[in-house]
Amino acid sequence: MSNLINISEAASLALHSMALIARNQPQRMNVKVLARDLDVSQTHLAKVFQKLSKNGLVKSVRGPAGGFELDKPAEDISFLEIYEIIEGKVNLTDCPLGKTHCVFETCIFGDELNRISADIYATLKEMNLSKF
Amino acid sequence: MSNLINISEAASLALHSMALIARNQPQRMNVKVLARDLDVSQTHLAKVFQKLSKNGLVKSVRGPAGGFELDKPAEDISFLEIYEIIEGKVNLTDCPLGKTHCVFETCIFGDELNRISADIYATLKEMNLSKF
DNA sequence: TTTATTTAGGTACTTCAATTCCTAAATAAG
DNA sequence: CTTATTTAGGAATTGAAGTACCTAAATAAA
Numbered sequence: 266m267s268n269l270i271n272i273s274e275a276a277s278l279a280l281h282s283m284a285l286i287a288r289n290q291p292q293r294m295n296v297k298v299l300a301r302d303l304d305v306s307q308t309h310l311a312k313v314f315q316k317l318s319k320n321g322l323v324k325s326v327r328g329p330a331g332g333f334e335l336d337k338p339a340e341d342i343s344f345l346e347i348y349e350i351i352e353g354k355v356n357l358t359d360c361p362l363g364k365t366h367c368v369f370e371t372c373i374f375g376d377e378l379n380r381i382s383a384d385i386y387a388t389l390k391e392m393n394l395s396k397f
Numbered sequence: 398m399s400n401l402i403n404i405s406e407a408a409s410l411a412l413h414s415m416a417l418i419a420r421n422q423p424q425r426m427n428v429k430v431l432a433r434d435l436d437v438s439q440t441h442l443a444k445v446f447q448k449l450s451k452n453g454l455v456k457s458v459r460g461p462a463g464g465f466e467l468d469k470p471a472e473d474i475s476f477l478e479i480y481e482i483i484e485g486k487v488n489l490t491d492c493p494l495g496k497t498h499c500v501f502e503t504c505i506f507g508d509e510l511n512r513i514s515a516d517i518y519a520t521l522k523e524m525n526l527s528k529f
Numbered sequence: 530t531t532t533a534t535t536t537a538g539g540t541a542c543t544t545c546a547a548t549t550c551c552t553a554a555a556t557a558a559g
Numbered sequence: 560c561t562t563a564t565t566t567a568g569g570a571a572t573t574g575a576a577g578t579a580c581c582t583a584a585a586t587a588a589a
Contacts (some may be wrong), residue, residue, distance in 0.1 A: 266485050266486055266487075266488045267403065267484035267485045267486065267487055267488070268487075268488070269402065269403055269513075269514045269516075269517040269518060270401065270402065270403060270510060270513060270517070271399065271400050271401055271402060271403040273546095273547080274546075274547080274548095275548095277496075279514070280505060281499075281500070281501070281505060282523050283558090284501070284505045285500065285572085293517050294564070295565065295566085296565080296566075297564095297565080302500050303500060304498070306548070306549080308549050308550075309547080309548055309549075310546070311565095311567085312548075312549090312568090314566080314567095315566080315567065318566085318567085319567095322513070325565090325566055325567085326555095326556080326557095326565085326566085327554075327555040327556055327564085327565050327567085328552090328555060328556030328557045328558090328562085328563085328568045329556070329557045329558060329562060329563065330556090330557060330558085330565090331555085331556070331557080331564070331565045331566070332565075332566085333566090335462075340451060344506075345575045346485070353399040354398055354399065355398075355399055355400075355401055356399070356400070357419060362583070364526055367413075368413070368417065368434050368435060369413070369416065371568090373412060373416045373445060373529075374524070375477075375524075377524070378402060380464060380584075381401075381402060381517055381520065381525035382400075382402060382511060383514070384399045384516070385401040385402070386477045386514055388509050388513065388561055390452050392507075393508070396398070397505075401580055405576075405577095406576080406577070407576080407577080411562085425534075427534090427535065427536085428535080429534095429535085436578075437576055439532070439578095439579080440577090440578055441576095441578060441579090442577085443537085443538095444538090444577085445534075446536080447536085447537065450536085451537095452538085454584060457535090457536055457537085457539085458531085458535085458536080458585090458586080458587095459534085459535050459536045459584075459585040459586055459587095460534055460535055460536085460585055460586030460587050460588090461533065461534045461535070461587045461588060462534085462535090462586090462587060462588085463534085463535045463536065463585085463586070463587080463588070465536090487542075527532070530567080530589100531588100531589085532565100532571100532586100532587085532588085532589080533580105533586100533587090533588085533589095534587080534588095535584100535585085535586085535587100536580100536583105536585080537575105537583080537584075537585095538582095538583085538584105539580105539581090539582090539587070540579100540580085540581085540582105541578100541579080541580075542577105542578080542580090543578070543579090543580090544575100544576085544577080545574100545575095545576090545577100546563100546573105546574090546575090546576100547572100547573080547574075547575095548571105548572080548573070548574090549570100549571080549572065549573080550569105550570080550572080550582105551568105551569090551570080551571090552567100552568095552569090552570100553567080553568085553569100554566085554567075554568100555560085555564100555566075555567095556563100556564085556565085556566100556573085556585100557560085557562105557563090557564080557565100558561105558562085558564095559560100559562080559563100559565085559576070
């Protein structure tokens with residue numbers, strides 16, 4: 266069973282966690298609670314948050330009653346920003362498969378892959394944490 | 398650098414090879430030539446063709462002047478069929494992330510993931526080997 | 530009939546990303 | 560001040576995809 270859209274477990278965790286934190290504002294949430302709510306590995310989620318924290322999406326507070334909170338307004342945090350911090354920058358310009366050269370003069374997918382990639386990109390960019 | 402659409406190296410090889418074979422009809426092509434044309438590992442490509450052959454997409458002929466040829470008309474082989482043989486059946490009905498339960502009553506992606514997945518699916522289903 | 534070519538398929542190895550483990554550092558609470 | 564809680568981050572492990580290796584089976588050509 267396969268997925269057509271490329272969203273890793275880590276990126277999914279990031280997006281769902283951020284939505285939970287947004288929903289729980291202004292109280293912060295810690296990894297333990299988030300992992301329980303999402304029913305995922307606490308250590309994996311902790312790693313994900315190291316990235317989110319280092320990239321300025323969340324502010325971390327250590328110690329008892331510590332945890333994470335949004336570091337900017339919810340509407341200023343797009344799904345795309347979260348996605349790219351975890352998965353890396355999305356490449357829309359080159360071959361969607363990352364090839365630099367090809368036997369085919371014109372891509373066997375025509376323009377469909379580019380069309381769809383652009384659609385996903387725009388969709389992720391449009392969505393943000395304001396609705397939670 | 399990340400990809401929004403989920404197409405593995407193996408699936409890409411399968412699609413490109415099948416397009417080359419379609420283009421080269423009625424002569425068959427062997428793994429050696431295909432691997433050279435696509436500039437990929439011969440052994441990896443051979444593995445891919447074992448799947449394509451077992452699933453009735455290509456007919457194999459061993460020995461000198463052997464190789465692979467399409468086992469049905471080019472227009473009857475969709476990109477989706479090739480894709481699913483390599484990646485496994487696409488799942489459109491459940492959560493696009495493969496989760497069975499979720500803390501959120503309604504998916505954080507709204508209906509966007511389903512919409513895009515359906516778009517990709519339909520696109521792959523529509524495309525076939527007739528144009529090569 | 531013999532030989533060279535080519536696919537079939539099992540097993541093992543490699544590589545890279547995903548995940549886990551373990552210890553350190555920070556900090557609130559008592 | 561001490562302790563318990565929580566994040567930080569390096570190191571180790573796991574797992575999946577890709578790759579290589581090897582032998583067998585088929586078959587065309589010589």
